[in-house]
Amino acid sequence: MAANAKYDLECKHLSKHFSEFTAVDKLNFSVEAGSFFSILGPSGCGKTTLLRMLAGFESPSEGEIQIHQKRVNELAPNKRPVNMVFQHLALFPNMNVSENIAYGLKRRGIKANERQHKIKDVLERVGLDGSQNKQITQLSGGQKQRIAIARSLVLEPRLLLLDEPLGALDLKLREKMKVELKHLQREFGTTFIxxxxxxxxxxxxxxKVAVMNNGRFEQVASPQELYYQPNTAFVAKFVGQTNAHSAVVCEQRQGVALLKTARGRHLIVATTIDQAEKSVVDVFVRPEAIGICEAGREVQADNQFDVEVEECLFDGASSTLVVKDTHHQDSYRVAPGASFSLQHIVPGSKLRIFWDAKQAICISQEVKGES
Structure with a gap:
């Protein structure tokens, strides 16, 4: 992989082994300059080990890391053009806001006048101008987040590495900080990982998001592509809610396949997968893709059948129903949306669910992730 000015980070055949265990397995990927790149995966998938290698806290067992066209494998953490924001922020409680932000600048030998100018500028850009003399204990959780990011960005790193920085916040503050983090990334133009x-x-x-599983990337794509066009069963299940069924191909022609689930329900799906009869595939249908009407009503849809409500999970606009196919016993999670009232729906209610062939995702069970 040749170095390319378009990318702030390029990794080639990057691996990390711990005795008999491989935490990161031959990753090849690039991150465009000025972009927000996330590594998404369950605990133990290797994402923290990968981030520690990028920061210089771990050495790769194999492969190469290039940051802004320069190999950094042998560089110490403080010699790399990167900075890191941790989940617990690591702000100095005995220093005020200005002193926290000045810490890295002092270590770099930046003179006092220039330090004050940089501190004022970065605080304005994170929306906390005038808070220079506040103690860390006087700040809210969201303000602490912004100070931790300001302390990193004032050093003008090529990459800002963020290790689950919202994990310790309550739900409402996390939702707010998602918007603020994206805004800050655009404001500074720094590459966020x-x-x-x-x-x-x-x-x-x-x-872009890289979905990581067992040390490898299953798929690297935009959020929209991951959600609507997952390449593997793992991505389909991990990204968003979905209804998953294993099925056998009964017939396939002109981009449409007739499938049979393990319990005997026939489904019609639109697919580009060329499978022989009796091949096994995974079928995924998003809850919001499934329509609902009264039981027994005929609708224009490729897939439709009567169900019984098992649970009504009320959560306002995010409410869902768990329903069971009364004939074949397959369960589905359905998101009715605002157009369908749940006020009179109770366990045992009879409904009909339906969806078109093109609203299902069909993935061969042989499809593997990418490196």
């Missing part, structure tokens, strides 16, 4: 196990964080903030 963000790791998280929370798919909502990755989808909301990122230009």
């Amino acid at each position: 963000y790791i998280t196990h929370d798919q909502s964080e990755a989808l909301v903030m990122s230009d």
Whole structure:
């Protein structure tokens, strides 16, 4: 992989082994300059080890890391053009805001007058102008987040590495900070590399997301592509809610396949997968893609059948129903949306669900992730 000015980060065949365990397995990827790139995956998938290698806290077992066209494998953390924001922020409680931000500037030998100018500028850009003399204990959780980011960005790193920085915040503050982090990334134009196990964080903030599993990237794509066009069953299940079924191909022609689930329900799906009869595939249908009407009503849809409500999970606009196919016993999670009232829906209610062939995602069980 040749160095390219378009990219702030390029990794080639990057691996990390711990005795018999491989935490990161031959990754090849690039991150465009000025973009927000997230690494999304469950605990233990290797994302923190990868971030520590980029920061210089871990040495690769194999492969190369290039930052802004320069190999950095042998460089110490403080010699790399990167900075890092941790989940617990690591702000100095015995220093005020200005002193916290000045810490890295002092270590670089920046003179006092220039330090004050940089501190004032960065505080204005993170929306905390005038807070220079506040103690860290006087700040809210969101303000502490912004100070931690300001302390990193004032050093003008090529990459800002963020290690699940919203994990310790309450739900409402996390939702607010998602918007603020994306705004700050655009404001500064710094390349953000963000790791998280929370798919909502990755989808909301990122230009590109790498979904990581067992040390490898299953797919690297835009949030929209990951959600609507997952390449693997792992991505389909991990990114967003979905209804998953294993099925056998009964017939396929002109981009449409007739499938049979393990319990005997026939489904019609639109697919470009060329599978022989009796091949096994995974079928995924997003909850919001499934329509609802009264039981027994005929609708114009490729897939439709009667169900019984098992649970009504009320959560305002995010409410869902868990329903069971009364004949074949397959369960589905359905997102009715604002047009369908749940006020009189109770367990045992009879409904009909339906969706078109093109609203299902069909993935061969042989499809593997990318490196």
